[in-house]
Amino acid sequence: MSDSTALDRNNGKVALRAALFALGMLALAFASVPLYRIFCQVTGFGGTTQVANEAPGAVAGEIGVRFDANISRDLPWNFEPAATVRIAPGARTTVNYTAESYTSLPTKGTATFNVTPVQAGQYFSKIECFCFTEQELAPGEKVEMPINFFVDPAILTDPETAHIDEITLSYTFFPVEN
Structure with a gap:
C-alpha cells in the first residue's frame, strides 16, 4: 500500500x-x-415550578404567596395579579388573575412564569393553571384566570428554604402570532 x-x-x-x-x-x-x-x-432550577395532580394536605405553618403580573407591550391586554395570600404548606389554594383585552380583534397570549426566591421553585406545585395553554380573549373581553396550587410542606424542613417566609409567583404574557 x-x-x-x-x-x-x-x-x-x-x-x-x-x-x-x-x-x-x-x-x-x-x-x-x-x-x-x-x-x-x-x-425547580431557575424558579421553575412543578406540576402535580393533587395537594398533599395542609400541615402546621404558614407561608406567604405574592403574585406578580407583567405583559409584553405587544399584547393589548391589561393583566392584574391576585391578592397576596398566606397559606398552610400542603393546602390546595385557588387564586384568580384577571385579564382584559383592549383591542377590537380577538387576541391570543401565552404566559411564562417563575418563582422567587428560585430555591422555592421545586416546592411550588401547580395543579391547574391558565399558563398551561394559550389564552384567547375576544374584543373587550375581561376574564378571570384561575390557578390552583400548593406549596410542598418539605419547604419547611429543607435547610436551603426553611427561612423563606414569602414566595412570589410571577407571570408575563406574550402575544401568540396567528
Whole structure:
C-alpha cells in the first residue's frame, strides 16, 4: 500500500469523524431546549415550578404567596395579579388573575412564569393553571384566570428554604402570532 493511499484513507476517517461530530452537535442543539425544560421542571432550577395532580394536605405553618403580573407591550391586554395570600404548606389554594383585552380583534397570549426566591421553585406545585395553554380573549373581553396550587410542606424542613417566609409567583404574557 502506498503512502498516498494510506494518507487518503486517514483523511477520509478524519473527515467522517468531523462530519459525525458536526451532526451530533446539531442534534444536541435541537435537543437542548427540551432537555433544559425537563431539567428545570425536575429540579425547580431557575424558579421553575412543578406540576402535580393533587395537594398533599395542609400541615402546621404558614407561608406567604405574592403574585406578580407583567405583559409584553405587544399584547393589548391589561393583566392584574391576585391578592397576596398566606397559606398552610400542603393546602390546595385557588387564586384568580384577571385579564382584559383592549383591542377590537380577538387576541391570543401565552404566559411564562417563575418563582422567587428560585430555591422555592421545586416546592411550588401547580395543579391547574391558565399558563398551561394559550389564552384567547375576544374584543373587550375581561376574564378571570384561575390557578390552583400548593406549596410542598418539605419547604419547611429543607435547610436551603426553611427561612423563606414569602414566595412570589410571577407571570408575563406574550402575544401568540396567528
